[in-house]
Amino acid sequence: ICSYLPTFIVEMSPSLSKNINFCGIVYYAKTEVDLSFYIYRVDLIAEISQLETRVKDLTDEKDQLQRDFDSLNKKGPVCFFVSSELKSWSDSRQYCRDRGADLVIVNTEEKFISSLVKESVWIGLSDTEKEGNMKWVDNSPLKQGFWESNEPNDAGGNEDCIELNPAKSVLNNWNDIPCSATRKWICEN
Numbered sequence: 001i002c003s004y005l006p007t008f009i010v011e012m013s014p015s016l017s018k019n020i021n022f023c024g025i026v027y028y029a030k031t032e033v034d035l036s037f038y039i040y041r042v043d044l045i046a047e048i049s050q051l052e053t054r055v056k057d058l059t060d061e062k063d064q065l066q067r068d069f070d071s072l073n074k075k076g077p078v079c080f081f082v083s084s085e086l087k088s089w090s091d092s093r094q095y096c097r098d099r100g101a102d103l104v105i106v107n108t109e110e111k112f113i114s115s116l117v118k119e120s121v122w123i124g125l126s127d128t129e130k131e132g133n134m135k136w137v138d139n140s141p142l143k144q145g146f147w148e149s150n151e152p153n154d155a156g157g158n159e160d161c162i163e164l165n166p167a168k169s170v171l172n173n174w175n176d177i178p179c180s181a182t183r184k185w186i187c188e189n
């Protein structure tokens with residue numbers, strides 16, 4: 001049966017011939033009617049499995065969007081400002097505060113914030129008060145960080161302010177650098 005099956009199956013279902021060991025699967029088919037049933041069933045199983053993967057991906061995406069939506073909704077309408085100048089972290093912060101805002105606090109909307117910029121920017125996170133104790137500009141402690149690998153490393157004992165670098169992969173694009181470095185920045189109010 002195995003010797004004639006490949007031709008037969010290619011006629012029945014060309015897409016299956018690439019991925020599935022038909023001979024093993026349909027070996028027990030007794031008649032051509034049975035055989036077509038088996039092939040059809042195998043085809044469906046492959047399709048169902050693809051659809052299940054897709055459903056899982058979409059569910060994950062929906063959950064993330066819901067979290068982003070809830071987090072934005074909690075704050076009410078939010079306005080972001082992306083600078084075109086470069087300033088130190090504290091001068092950037094002062095610029096925002098002078099306009100009734102503050103440097104951006106990044107929670108679940110990390111993907112969205114990263115999409116706003118093309119170059120590195122300051123975000124409202126630092127450990128200037130106590131080394132290793134990352135705090136947002138509203139004094140809340142950091143719950144979830146989206147760090148580059150091996151960051152924050154406080155290189156030279158002098159890295160206390162956090163930049164987001166959109167050139168790095170989203171969800172892993174924060175780094176601590178010296179606060180006196182100059183960067184663009186994002187204000188939020």
Ligand SMILES: [Ca+2]
Nearest residue numbers: 127154159160
């Ligand atoms: Ca530090």
Ligand SMILES: [Ca+2]
Nearest residue numbers: 153154159176
């Ligand atoms: Ca660093």
